[in-house]
Amino acid sequence: MIRSMTGFASGKGAHGPHRWTWELRSVNGKGLDMRLRVPEWLTGLETALRGTLTKSLSRGNVTLSMRLSRDETTPELVLNQAGMAAALDALVQTQEMAAERGVVLSPSRATDLLAMKGMMDAGNDADDPAPLVAQLSTEFTALLEAFIDMRRSEGEALADVLTAQLDQVAALTVKAAELAELRKGKMADALRENLARVLDNAQGVDAERLAQELALIAVKSDITEEIDRLKAHVTAARDLLGQDGAVGRKLDFLMQEFNREANTLCSKAQSADLTSVGLELKAVIDQMREQVQNVE
Known part of the structure; x- marks a missing residue:
């Protein structure tokens, strides 16, 4: 059965702190002309979506628009175990050297160690777009299927x-x-x-x-x-x-x-x-x- 070049589909989703809505629409055209508006920092997403669209469509002026937002929440902090181990070793050596010279040091507190630069890191996913790109690529399949069904x-x-x-x-x-x-x-x-x-x-x-x-x-x-x-x-x-x-x-x-x-x-x-x-x-x-x- 023939398909029209006119179609529309919309959807929304979430992954971690990210939320998005997107719309896929098309009108008639002599060939296949695609305009994708997705965040540039999502490396590889536009290329993947273009490839999927090219395999599924033959003609039409196609536009994909996406709005992406991030929840403003406090990022999860992770202890830098290697850094803490090195700091504790250095603390022990310092105390031993001070004792040999008869120097009395005040007791160290955990908060002092944790306040040191590099001891606490934000979660690894905070700046890594790969998991989000993978999720978006997967969910785009459902959006495209709804779009093709309308056409x-x-x-x-x-x-x-x-x-x-x-x-x-x-x-x-x-x-x-x-x-x-x-x-x-x-x-x-x-x-x-x-x-x-x-x-x-x-x-x-x-x-x-x-x-x-x-x-x-x-x-x-x-x-x-x-x-x-x-x-x-x-x-x-x-x-x-x-x-x-x-x-x-x-x-x-x-x-x-x-x-x-x-x-x-x-x-x-x-x-x-x-x-x-x-x-x-x-x-x-x-x-x-x-x-x-x-x-x-």
Whole structure:
């Protein structure tokens, strides 16, 4: 089933002291154009998200916006055990040297040691973005799935609209064929009149050239090929609507072919009724082209 290039999904999450909300949206575009607004200090996150989007999407102007905040809480303090051990060893040596020289030192307190530079460190995760980047990359999967589901739902609605329009084109094509059949008598009379006119003025005219002109008159009024191609285009469009994947470009090209046949039919109509049907065809085809612009 086809997918629309229009989609939206939002989400929120948390990891440690960090909180975030993000939105993923897209509109139609000729190719895949991505704009990601994520904090630069989250090293590797944008590259990872771009890779995931590229694997999942083919077309559309896609925008990802994220707001990230951090809880203002007191960071967890961790004892620098190696530093404390070195400080205690130094304290013992100091006391021994003081005793040898008869110097009496005041007793040391734990608070004095803990106040020394480097004895207490903040938790290791405080400045390390890797755990947060990993969490965000994982949770982005759910956001992307919701986004693709919406594009798929929009695509189903588009398919319904396009199918109804193809039904109109098919019905108008049948009507055009019927009108062409009904006008055969009039066209035969007109062809005979043209033939008589040519023959009356054919003295000295090359026979081969005369045959070419008569054949050209007949071709200019025959819309059999246009009818056949319109029917074939309807079948091809229905097949594309039933396919998975990105078929928007193929449908867009097919709309150009539809329009070309409708224009030719109008130019060959030579009948008010057939011209009216041709104009109706052009109107429906134009409506289809607008819808196809949203197909991925």
